[in-house]
Amino acid sequence: MVKKIWNYCNVPKHAAWVFMAPALFILLVFTGIPLAASFLMGMSNTTVFMDGFSFIGFRNYIKAILDPRVINGLKNTFIFTLISIPLQIGFALLTASMLAQNKRIFQFLRGVYFIPTLCSFTAISVLFLMLLDKTSGIIPYWLKCLGFQNPPMLTQAHSAMAWIIIITLWRNFGTSMVILIAGIQGISQNLYEAAAVDGAGTIRQFFSITIPQLTSGIGFCVLTETIGCLQLFDQSYVLTKGGPMFGTESIVQYIYTVAFQNYDLGYASSIAALLFILIMIIVICINKIIAKWEQENY
Amino acid sequence: MKQKKAVVHTLIAVALGIVIVFPLAWVFICSFKESADILQYPPRVFSGTFATLKQYKVMLSRLPILNYAKNTVIFAVGASVVEILFDSMAGYALARMEFKGKKMISIIILSAMMLPFVILMIPLYIEIFKFGLLDTYAGLILPRAASAYGIFMMRSFFITLPKNLEEAARVDGLNEYGIFLQIMLPLCRPAMITMFIFNLTMCWNDLLYPLLLTSSSKMRTISSGLAMFVGSRVNEFGPAMAATVCALLPLLIVYLFAQKYFIEGIATTGMKE
Numbered sequence: 082m083v084k085k086i087w088n089y090c091n092v093p094k095h096a097a098w099v100f101m102a103p104a105l106f107i108l109l110v111f112t113g114i115p116l117a118a119s120f121l122m123g124m125s126n127t128t129v130f131m132d133g134f135s136f137i138g139f140r141n142y143i144k145a146i147l148d149p150r151v152i153n154g155l156k157n158t159f160i161f162t163l164i165s166i167p168l169q170i171g172f173a174l175l176t177a178s179m180l181a182q183n184k185r186i187f188q189f190l191r192g193v194y195f196i197p198t199l200c201s202f203t204a205i206s207v208l209f210l211m212l213l214d215k216t217s218g219i220i221p222y223w224l225k226c227l228g229f230q231n232p233p234m235l236t237q238a239h240s241a242m243a244w245i246i247i248i249t250l251w252r253n254f255g256t257s258m259v260i261l262i263a264g265i266q267g268i269s270q271n272l273y274e275a276a277a278v279d280g281a282g283t284i285r286q287f288f289s290i291t292i293p294q295l296t297s298g299i300g301f302c303v304l305t306e307t308i309g310c311l312q313l314f315d316q317s318y319v320l321t322k323g324g325p326m327f328g329t330e331s332i333v334q335y336i337y338t339v340a341f342q343n344y345d346l347g348y349a350s351s352i353a354a355l356l357f358i359l360i361m362i363i364v365i366c367i368n369k370i371i372a373k374w375e376q377e378n379y
Numbered sequence: 380m381k382q383k384k385a386v387v388h389t390l391i392a393v394a395l396g397i398v399i400v401f402p403l404a405w406v407f408i409c410s411f412k413e414s415a416d417i418l419q420y421p422p423r424v425f426s427g428t429f430a431t432l433k434q435y436k437v438m439l440s441r442l443p444i445l446n447y448a449k450n451t452v453i454f455a456v457g458a459s460v461v462e463i464l465f466d467s468m469a470g471y472a473l474a475r476m477e478f479k480g481k482k483m484i485s486i487i488i489l490s491a492m493m494l495p496f497v498i499l500m501i502p503l504y505i506e507i508f509k510f511g512l513l514d515t516y517a518g519l520i521l522p523r524a525a526s527a528y529g530i531f532m533m534r535s536f537f538i539t540l541p542k543n544l545e546e547a548a549r550v551d552g553l554n555e556y557g558i559f560l561q562i563m564l565p566l567c568r569p570a571m572i573t574m575f576i577f578n579l580t581m582c583w584n585d586l587l588y589p590l591l592l593t594s595s596s597k598m599r600t601i602s603s604g605l606a607m608f609v610g611s612r613v614n615e616f617g618p619a620m621a622a623t624v625c626a627l628l629p630l631l632i633v634y635l636f637a638q639k640y641f642i643e644g645i646a647t648t649g650m651k652e
Contacts, residue, residue, distance in 0.1 A: 097476040336497065
């Protein structure tokens with residue numbers, strides 16, 4: 082009997098399934114089922130106490146669309162994403178082209194620029210809470226020395242959001258930078274030489290060779306960063322707790338609050354499902370734009 | 380002229396590097412100061428007495444950081460080790476074996492890579508609760524025991540290995556599992572280290588996930604413990620600085636010795652086409 086099973090499993094096409102079984106099982110249980118369950122849970126009134134539930138149709142979804150804090154969370158998240166992405170990609174492009182040469186010092190600096198990427202958003206948010214502190218923080222003091230009287234730090238919605246964007250930029254640009262450096266190093270030097278012969282300067286070369294040659298790299302960075310930014314949570318959770326007056330509350334933070342402070346898992350699921358649909362629409366649109374852009378450049 | 384330009388270029392790059400590291404250097408230096416020196420006005424970076432471990436001692440008495448560190452290591456290392464094993468098995472099958480439904484599984488895994496965590500988090504919480512694994516190591520590790528991302532990374536590695544490896548091994552009388560264990564696994568050691576480090580960083584830094592699946596203070600990881608300790612404002616600067624340093628330093632030390640693998644992990648994810 083054992084021998085029979087062993088012989089069966091030893092056929093290559095059966096062995097393939099044996100190899101995949103553990104990973105597929107984990108993905109099914111902890112990704113597949115939650116994904117399907119999420120939409121159904123959105124139609125129930127499950128609470129965190131799990132004392133039974135009943136289906137209530139689309140009531141949660143309608144409530145979510147009309148909830149001012151959902152709108153507010155989406156607005157904040159979109160503002161954050163729309164400003165963050167161009168800043169991050171731009172800064173990553175700039176630093177990548179600055180450090181792409183294989184000189185010793187640049188290789189070292191690449192390693193240095195990458196350091197913030199290793200830090201948890203929690204720890205650096207705590208760090209910036211202290212750097213930005215009104216009474217003893219060093220950044221407000223420097224701003225004062227530069228002539229800004231009582232610069233608002235985290236106490237006003239706009240400046241708090243600005244700081245969240247700056248901190249995210251500082252923490253995240255290294256990832257895109259490394260990907261873009263790999264891309265830049267893959268560009269043939271002949272292109273630059275030819276352009277130089279034609280009289281194109283450094284800036285012209287950057288816009289007519291480097292950027293068009295990097296389309297797939299830039300596209301990948303935009304896509305992954307967008308999915309990340311739309312799920313903003315850590316930074317705003319630690320830095321501002323969503324305040325002042327919900328001015329920096331992100332949509333994921335609101336979902337977390339609804340689920341674990343108001344104990345309404347059903348309603349939280351419905352908001353999550355709506356956010357998921359929004360993210361998917363955005364991802365598909367970005368994919369389409371990138372595909373079109375790549376076609377134009379080849 | 381050209382040389383002058385190169386010097387200016389290098390100087391700008393170095394200056395920017397200093398700006399980038401400044402916040403980290405600042406917290407590191409200040410964590411060794413006396414409380415009075417930390418709070419002095421106007422704030423200074425280099426002043427007062429250094430080399431006092433007072434802040435760390437206070438922090439240790441307030442915050443069970445050693446316990447948090449232990450939890451984080453068990454979670455991060457445990458999840459990474461299991462994940463590498465499962466992901467490389469699945470990646471190997473997808474890269475080098477022929478079977479029915481291969482294309483469909485590849486597509487499913489590719490789309491799972493793009494799945495945002497937010498859609499999974501509440502059902503995942505309920506699942507772990509129903510399994511009775513809430514607030515346990517198993518509950519933290521199991522959902523992370525395989526990832527679409529890792530399967531894809533290992534698949535792209537196995538594809539690059541020479542085509543006739545299996546045939547040569549079969550001639551030598553190895554069966555399918557022998558080929559994987561004795562030929563393939565030793566060859567993918569660099570890819571495994573890259574992935575291990577990639578996962579380690581992710582698990583170490585994650586906030587929402589451990590916040591979701593742990594509820595008691597004794598099961599918190601460093602990120603979630605720190606977030607809880609600080610609340611929305613810092614009242615005690617010194618201990619908070621010391622705790623921040625403790626949360627950051629371990630990964631930075633690993634980075635010092637294995638920089639290549641950190642950067643490789645990121646660079647390979649970008650070249651998925």
